[in-house]
Every structure is written in structure tokens, then in C-alpha cells.
Amino acid sequence: MVVGSTYQKLTKPNPRTYIGSGKVSEIKSAIHALDVETVIFDDELSAGQLRNLEKVFGGDVRVCDRTALILDIFNQRAATHEASLQVALAQMEYQLPRLTKMWTHLERQAGGQVKGMGEKQIEVDKRILRNQIGVLKKELETVRKHRKQYRNRRISVPVPVVSLVGYTNAGKSTLLNQLTGADVLAEDKLFATLDPTTRRVQMKNGKEFLLTDTVGFIQKLPTTLVAAFRATLEEISESSLLVHVVDISHPLSEQQIEAVDKVLSELDVSSIPRLIVWNKVDKASDPQKIRQEAEKREDVVCMSALNGDGLPEFCNAVQERLKDSMVWVEALLPFDRGDLLSTIHQVGMVEKSEYTAQGTFIRAHVPLRFARLLTPMRQLCASRP
Template sequence: MERALLVCVEWRRDGWEADASLEELAQLARTAGVEVVGTVTQRLPHPHPQHYVGPGKLRELLTMRDQLGYTLLLADDELSPAQLRHLEDALQVKVLDRTALILDIFARHARTREGRLQVELAQLEYRLPRLTRMWTHLSRQAVGGVGLRGPGETQLEIDRRRARERIAWIRRQLEEVREHRARYRQRRRQNRLPVIALVGYTNAGKSTLLNALTGADVLAADKLFATLDPTTRRLRLSDSQVALLTDTVGFIHKLPTTLVAAFRATLEEILDAHLLLHVVDITHPKAAEQAAAVRQVLRELGADRYPTITVLNKIDRLEPTIDPDRLARELDIPTNAVFVSAATGYGLETLRDRIARTLRDIATPRAVQLLIPYREQRLIATLEEHGIISERRYLAEGILLRARLPNSLLPRLEPFLAPSVDDA
């Protein structure tokens, strides 16, 4: 087992103290099978451009290497290729950053071909600009002879070319996956079953909640990123009301942008949902910051306006002296939140009732007027599929529509809502 020293430069102003961020990094390390032997923090206006930490702290890391015998340095930020190279040269140990560690965990937990391809794409895109430090010991391979083009490719150039070719191939494969998922979602919409997506911070209990609500047996483990591949199960809300409940990959503070891009096909399951269940671990000391991190990713995906029920999970683990309602107010949790314990079943019937009522409200048609720009004409097919268009007028700036549409569509149509002619 590798012995790791964790290092964090405290420079961000995002509500996460260094100790809390390092505790999460330690949990990531343990999930990856690494033993944590110590932590180091330093407050700087910004990370040092060469060594991430300042010169004095670098000397301290050298001393701790000899004292603790660590063989791996884990940095709590994404490091530049230069920072990685200079740190390894100075410390003579392996250096990984937070992004590389998360990618390693994703690689361990990917179960399906789609999941493995998405992880490999993220890894390749992360490693491509960092290949230089892997091949600094190799010199250019000369290819002599009359009529030849001169020096041949270095091993570095060969690896870069192969990486780019592999990236292009994976992207083509994932585009096919996206098209397949789109066709599947199209068939699913034809069944007229509402879709609910579970979203939340990693290890908030989404998979346990899916199992508790549907009777499924999806892997639910007390570790980070146990679920990577989306899983959908039927959720019976009453004798006459059935929905589809989808579990999705968990989010995390400082989620690598390469992962968001690589997992686009998976995350699009969220965009197809009528309702989101935002699962929050109410017992976590950083519950508010975790919820904010999830909302930020939803904003990046364009799903921040979707109808959402906040589910405060693990209430069974709260100390008896803690008032859950007061805690929720202190954490700035939405007032429509539902307290549950997915492990014991507490609050699940209340949650079912809330889901059923919300879905009925979402399905209620509403009269709206929309101005659709000509470049967004493809939206009209979606509107015709889900609602009734009673009038359309072609104007210079776009197509003006009067329609009756289910409330579930309105959040994503908000940019196109136009004042009613009657109100003008």
C-alpha cells in the first residue's frame, strides 16, 4: 500500500476550509487504497507556479519525506504539467493531484463499457498535456539514410499522436452511445412515464434511496463514487401512478471539468428528467457546501431550473439533541425539503406523497406564449410531442407560438417565454 502525504494550498474563497477539503481528499485516497500518513496546509494568495507550495514549505515536505517515509504526494488541486514535474524533481516521489486521484477511482468503479470509455476519455485528455514529464529521459530517435525526411518521431510525439487517435475513436464511440440513449429516451417518453433523476454529492445515499423506494438491489456502498453508471428502476407511487427513477453519478467539490465533459452521455439522463431529487447527507459537517457544489454542476448542465425536491437523508444518524428543522434553516436548505432515512425507511412515505403531488402539478398543462429563434427550431418538435400548439406566427426575430404545455417543460423554455399579446 502506498503511503501518501496530503498537501493543500488554501487560496480559494469557496466556503471550504483547508481541513475540510483535506478530509475529503483523505477519503478519496482511502477509497483508492492509499494510506494517509500526514497532511500539510499553506495559505497563499495563489498556488506557487512552479512547486504549488512556497520554497519554505517545499523544504518542509523534503524533511517530512525523510521522517514519514511517504512515497506519494497528493495535492488538493489540479496541478499544471510544470508543477507536477518540478515537485517530482524536488521530492523524488510520485506526485498526483486531486483530478488524477478521482480519475483513478472512476477507473476502478466503472462497470459498463460506456463507463469505462468515459473514464478513459477523461484520463487521456488529462494526461495528454502531461506526457512530457513521462518521457524527458528519452532522446530523439534519428532515422538516417538518403531520401528520408530526417529525424523520426520521438517516443513522446508517437505517444501524443496515439493518444489523440484514441481520443478521437472514443469520442466517436460515445457519440453512438449518446444517439442510442437519445433513442431509448424517445421510446421512454412514448410510454408517457415521468422520469425522476437522483442527484447529489457522492456518498449522500442516492443508491440506498433508489433501493429503498423501488426494492432494487443496486450497489450501495459507504465509499466515494460507488455508482458511475446510471441505473433506472420503476417507482410505484400509487395503484395508478408509476414513474421511472434514475440513479446518476455523484458530484464532488472541485469536480474535474474533463469528467463533466467525458460523462456528458451519462449526465444527459438528468436533462431528460421531469423532476430532480437532490439528496443531501444532512449529517455531513459540510452539507451546505456540498449542496452548493451540486447546484453549481446543475447550472453548468443547464438543469438548475428543473423542478426539484431536496431530500435530507441519514436523519437517523443525527444526534437526538439536534433539531432537524433548525439545522435545515441554518444550512439554507429549501423549505420544501423532506427528511428521510433511506437506511431505516423513515420518511419514505412522505417523500412518495411529495413526489406524486409534484408530478401531478408538473403534468398540468399551462397556456404560454413563446418566441423561438430560428436557430432553435428543433425545439418545436419537442413542443408538438408534449403539448398542443394553437397558433404560430413567423416574425423577423423568430417564430411566435401560443401553446398549452406541461409545467415540466417550462424551466428549460424560460429563455423563450414571451409576454402574452393580451398583456401587451
């Protein structure tokens, strides 16, 4: 329960306490007056700043920075083994420089002719933590290898992959559920999805694509989390199309779009085609105005993932964008390769098919990796009289 909030304008943060001494005194008074248990700073604090603030505010008050808060939320949302490993690693790497001298009475005493103190307890704690971090990294590497094997298996099947990206709570999981009937957790809360979920989507015209739901982004996403969730974010780089889901009803939607674009630029996926979905249009103050604005742009689709409004337009837009990521082929398929013909109709876009004495002549847009399988047939087509 939030009992109060405050802010301060400074040219640069105070190196000792992040905020000025007057503001520290003001917050301390408020803590005692309102019986506060936790003070949250909307920025990352250094280990020294955390210690100094906790000393001033008193031992019973927890000082929590933005990164610690996000890690706490991630810890509550982690539902699978992979997510738990990723969060645990990020938490330990965050804690390592922030360990305090809590157990000085356990420090080893000097013995024999050696002068001075023995090993300090904080050094023991840091060594234990570093060992645990090493173990977690090895476990995560195993998880990454398994995920890569699954991706390679998917790549061998020529179905395009579409990744849902966007700010946390924008409606990505709701859209996945609406399209596929997948029972993915979709709640009105931050970071409800931590693990990528991939489902097959079949449209009414028989075309198919794989849809992947990814972890939600946030402004000033801690670098430790970006590193820990690398396996999750790697899914994005393997996509044929990125669908950027935006909560257009949110008052800060522009800032949220910028935050997502910033993370995507760090992942180096600028070459992947993108489609923008303005979600929750029905909740906006002026839905008609938003729809008119979207019509002026070629890369935007309006919809409400919760009630399915705009879903056909979304599917059509995805199909058009996937066409851009495909390559044009002309191939002569032997009659005994009916399986290839069926797959082209399923994952590609056929412009013309013609039955000849040598086989089926086909002209179509197909995914690049599938076009490579057709290379012998394309050569055969080129040599055709």
C-alpha cells in the same frame, strides 16, 4: 494510509511548484522521514508543476493532483462498458499535456542529407494518444446514440421521470433500492455509481414514475469528467423532477449542497422543479431540530433511506411536485379508448370523471407529452354541447 498532511496560505500559487520553496523542502524532509510513496495535492497541478515536484521529491515518489486522484477512483468503480469508456477518455485527455520525455533513447535518428533530430519519441506518444482519444470519442458517440434511443422510447410512454442528484455518498442508490428493490451497488465510498440506473416506481395509490440514479457530484469536479460523463448527465435534463439528496449528518453538508447546485447550474436545468431530501437524519447530532427546521420549508423532506423512515412522506412530496410539472386537461374520451383512461389514472391526477352518452368526460393533471396525445379529445370536449 495517510501519514501526514499540510497546507500553505499564498496570495497566488507558485507557477513552478504550486507551493513555496520552503514548503517544498518541508515536504521533501517528511517524505524521507515517513517513507512516503505518494504526495497528493488537493487542487489541479499543471504539467510543469508536476514535473518539477517529482524532480525535487525523487523518482520513486508519485505526485498526484486532485484530478488524477478522482480519475483513479473512477477507474476502480467503472463496472460497465460505457463507464470504462468515459473514464478512459477523461484519463487520456488528462495525460496528453502531461507526457514527459521518458523514452528519448528511442527517438528516430536523422538520416541522409537531413540535418537535426528526426521525430521525437514524445511526439510519437502524443500522436498515439490522440489517435486513441479519437477512437474512444467515436465509441462514446455510438453509446450516446443508443442512450438517446432508449430515452426517446421512454418519452413515448407518458410516465414522469424523476432524477436523483446529489453529492457523492449522499445515499441516492440506497434510496433507489429502498423504493424499487433494484440491486444497485450502494456502498459507503466515493463514486460507487458511475452509470445512470432507471427503475419504475409504483406507489400504493397506483401512480407510477421512473426513478433515475445518477453519478455523484463533488466539489471542484474536473471539467474533463463533466465532458466525459455528458451522456450520463444528459439523463438529468430529460427529467420532470430533480430530487436533490443531501447527507444532512455530514459536517460539510452546506458546502456539498453548493457544489451540487454549481454543477446543476452548468447543466442548465434551472427550469426543472426540485425537491430536497435531507437524508441520514437518524445519524445527525440533533435529529429533532433538523426535522423542525425542515417543517418550516415547503421544498424539504426528511428521511433515512437505509431504514425507510420518511418514505411515505417522500412519495407524497414527489407526487405533489410532479403535479406542478403537469398540465390541466379536460377531455372527452370515446368508450373504445379505455386504454387512454387507464393511462390517465396511472400517470396523471384525476380530479373528476363523468360518464356521458358520447364517452367519458375527464378533468385531470397529466404529463405535457401525454396531453398532446389527448388534443383531439380536448377539441371534441370543447365542441360538446
